[in-house]
Amino acid sequence: MTPRTHATLLLALSLLAAPLFATAPAPLPDDPACTAADRAFMERAYELARYATTHGGSPFGAVLVKDGKVIAEYSNCEHVTGDVTKHAETGLISAFSPKITRATFAASTLYTSSEPCTMCCGSIRFAGIGRVVFGTTELQFLRVMGIPLDPHPLDSREVFERTAPGTKVLGPLMEAEGLKIHEDYWPTHMFPRDGT
């Protein structure tokens, strides 16, 4: 083997050994508008995200809170149901909207472990939820998943600003903890479809 061939072989082996999934990027700072209560409910959303990973879902969870009390919870369950709409936020709204008035939704906060996708933003809009707090940004958890970043990303704030300007959006919050959940999950799971 010539030195050049040897070097080429080493390069090829190093590329094969490169991790498919990136380690968690440096977390972004918390949104300064978030409160201690927001942190406590985000902790619950993260628990639900962890629960999802062992119950037929991807690592996403959501909690609906009104007047300091949890009134609804949901974990992503799209794999076990085969239903692509069973994201944490849209799943929660679909399951509970027959029992929750629009006035209650408007006075509630939805805590979601990761920034809502465009489908979930639409559900939040039509439910009329007044306030949303998300944990990890979509940009950051896509980095963990190793998905090429969209050159023209559409983040949730822009969706809400254009379609539901009355909805208050806060985040990220406790992003390091949320990214750790993704980092623990995605390297051992195939990426089936866009799920938040």
Ligand SMILES: [Zn+2]
């Ligand atoms: Zn979603």
